[in-house]
Amino acid sequence: MKSGKFQILLTNDDGIDSPGLWAAAEALSELGYVTVAAPQEQQSGTGRSFPITSKGTIKEQTLNIHGQEWAVYAVGGTPAQTVQHSLLEIIPQKPDLVVSGINYGENIGEIVHFSGTVGAALEAASAGIPAIAVSQQLIDPDMYLSNSPEIDFSVTAQFTKRFASMLLKKQFPREAEVLNINVPSNATLETEWHITRLSLHRVYQPVLRRKGGWEEKGEIGGEFTVIDFATLPKDTDAYTLYSTHKVSVTPLTLDLTARVDLQQLESDLRRKA
Amino acid sequence: MVQKPYRILLTNDDGIDSPGLLAAAGALSALGEVTVVAPRRQQTSSGRSFSRDSDGIIEKCTLTANGRQFNGYAVGATPAQVVIHALQEILPGKPDLAVSGINFGENAGNCVTISGTMGAAFELASAGISCIAASLQLPPETANYYDHDQGIDFSSAAHFVAFFSRYLLEKGLPEGVDILKIEVPFRATPETNWRVTRLSRLRCFDAQVKRSGGWDSPARVDGKPMHLEPGQAEPGSDLQAIRVEGIVSVTPLNIDMTARIDLQSFEQSMRTGE
Numbered sequence: 001m002k003s004g005k006f007q008i009l010l011t012n013d014d015g016i017d018s019p020g021l022w023a024a025a026e027a028l029s030e031l032g033y034v035t036v037a038a039p040q041e042q043q044s045g046t047g048r049s050f051p052i053t054s055k056g057t058i059k060e061q062t063l064n065i066h067g068q069e070w071a072v073y074a075v076g077g078t079p080a081q082t083v084q085h086s087l088l089e090i091i092p093q094k095p096d097l098v099v100s101g102i103n104y105g106e107n108i109g110e111i112v113h114f115s116g117t118v119g120a121a122l123e124a125a126s127a128g129i130p131a132i133a134v135s136q137q138l139i140d141p142d143m144y145l146s147n148s149p150e151i152d153f154s155v156t157a158q159f160t161k162r163f164a165s166m167l168l169k170k171q172f173p174r175e176a177e178v179l180n181i182n183v184p185s186n187a188t189l190e191t192e193w194h195i196t197r198l199s200l201h202r203v204y205q206p207v208l209r210r211k212g213g214w215e216e217k218g219e220i221g222g223e224f225t226v227i228d229f230a231t232l233p234k235d236t237d238a239y240t241l242y243s244t245h246k247v248s249v250t251p252l253t254l255d256l257t258a259r260v261d262l263q264q265l266e267s268d269l270r271r272k273a
Numbered sequence: 274m275v276q277k278p279y280r281i282l283l284t285n286d287d288g289i290d291s292p293g294l295l296a297a298a299g300a301l302s303a304l305g306e307v308t309v310v311a312p313r314r315q316q317t318s319s320g321r322s323f324s325r326d327s328d329g330i331i332e333k334c335t336l337t338a339n340g341r342q343f344n345g346y347a348v349g350a351t352p353a354q355v356v357i358h359a360l361q362e363i364l365p366g367k368p369d370l371a372v373s374g375i376n377f378g379e380n381a382g383n384c385v386t387i388s389g390t391m392g393a394a395f396e397l398a399s400a401g402i403s404c405i406a407a408s409l410q411l412p413p414e415t416a417n418y419y420d421h422d423q424g425i426d427f428s429s430a431a432h433f434v435a436f437f438s439r440y441l442l443e444k445g446l447p448e449g450v451d452i453l454k455i456e457v458p459f460r461a462t463p464e465t466n467w468r469v470t471r472l473s474r475l476r477c478f479d480a481q482v483k484r485s486g487g488w489d490s491p492a493r494v495d496g497k498p499m500h501l502e503p504g505q506a507e508p509g510s511d512l513q514a515i516r517v518e519g520i521v522s523v524t525p526l527n528i529d530m531t532a533r534i535d536l537q538s539f540e541q542s543m544r545t546g547e
Contacts, residue, residue, distance in 0.1 A: 049322035056492030195540035218329025251532035258525035266469035
């Protein structure tokens with residue numbers, strides 16, 4: 001049995017000014033000591049990247065969450081860089097758990113490859129720390145980068161606490177390195193949760209916008225595709241979130257080795273090459 | 274009967290000026306028509322990120338490798354964004370094969386999701402394109418991952434890129450495989466053995482912070498090849514192949530990050546934990 005309080009590192013990709021981050025901080029503080037270290041600026045879409053252009057500065061600041069003062073750290077970097085700055089410079093000991101979120105907008109299917117929320121959790125997992133990425137579905141795409149105070153994160157914060165508590169209390173299979181949690185926009189505390197797998201249906205399409213020729217600025221955004229639920233396998237995150245409106249919990253791994261017979265593959269390559 | 278030449282897209286994360294990119298272009302030109310579309314600047318460790326700082330500007334250029342000239346396009350974007358520009362604006366149609374690399378430095382173990390070389394490959398795989406991601410290990414003592422060290426010889430790595438590219442062009446990717454990830458040790462010759470491996474569960478690079486002053490001074494989180502104790506790398510892993518055995522590693526990857534566990538019994542164990 002572990003003595004003393006649990007140490008939890010909380011981060012996100014929407015930045016230190018995100019009400020989704022604050023909601024998670026408040027809920028998690030009932031489980032242990034929470035250190036909040038988050039990117040100084042909006043970092044959506046940065047995945048697990050470590051761009052060489054990041055400043056890497058760390059600013060200690062005070063945040064007031066519902067009347068309580070928090071000492072928090074704003075880092076000039078991506079979520080994955082923020083995790084490393086935290087582990088190497090800010091926190092005196094290895095935390096028991098890393099939580100990333102609550103994100104403005106769902107992170108399902110292959111979005112997990114470029115989600116900064118998930119990127120922070122993957123970085124923690126690769127340092128051997130159990131990690132959770134939490135996102136709340138948004139209906140209005142204009143809200144994704146908004147950090148709008150209009151969004152109510154209270155239900156998702158309770159789910160965050162619930163799954164964090166499970167991870168702190170018991171051992172999970174080593175292969176389940178990150179729990180990727182997506183909470184529907186209309187969830188209540190009574191909403192059921194299910195273990196799911198990533199949807200391989202391309203749920204999000206890149207959209208390129210350019211006004212003039214190639215010498216003009218060209219921006220890549222994205223939009224969710226219209227989903228035909230009949231084509232979605234029922235055990236996927238997309239089906240669970242969009243069709244049954246349940247909380248989706250997907251165990252993720254860093255081991256992307258293809259699930260094929262490696263010896264067979266090697267002999268095929270040798271025979272035909 | 275004249276067969277149309279294969280169309281090959283070549284990209285990387287080190288940028289359009291990388292000697293590793295040119296070495297791959299030279300080797301691939303024997304197999305088909307190569308179009309090079311690469312980031313304008315160094316994009317090492319940008320993963321599959323979509324940076325909002327990218328300008329997306331495309332500049333045409335001419336590249337020379339092995340005495341041949343290639344159409345090149347330099348894009349102000351991350352590797353994953355470069356792939357989207359290539360597929361939506363530059364190429365006339367879907368290529369038969371895409372290659373990302375040859376990278377300055379190995380991409381092994383559980384750090385592959387940080388790599389821009391791999392990020393481009395994930396984006397290509399998502400678009401349903403057969404893809405090879407290729408990297409050359411750098412000598413650990415003198416490794417410089419950023420500055421295009423002209424002393425690095427990519428010819429052996431280029432040999433293996435052509436070897437596996439020929440296979441994919443003729444046979445396609447095996448069922449269940451989205452990407453072939455190839456790591457070439459720095460001492461390799463074209464005669465070096467190769468082996469199919471799995472990803473190591475270890476980090477390939479240990480993170481370290483390089484900071485000159487206090488927290489208000491600029492800092493970079495850098496990676497240095499992790500120290501491997503004897504017996505620490507898993508047998509059959511990519512790290513074991515390149516770091517311990519000095520052979521070429523070929524890892525089949527899949528873009529599905531779902532953990533490979535029985536999901537129903539996992540759900541059961543979580544529910545009993547509440």
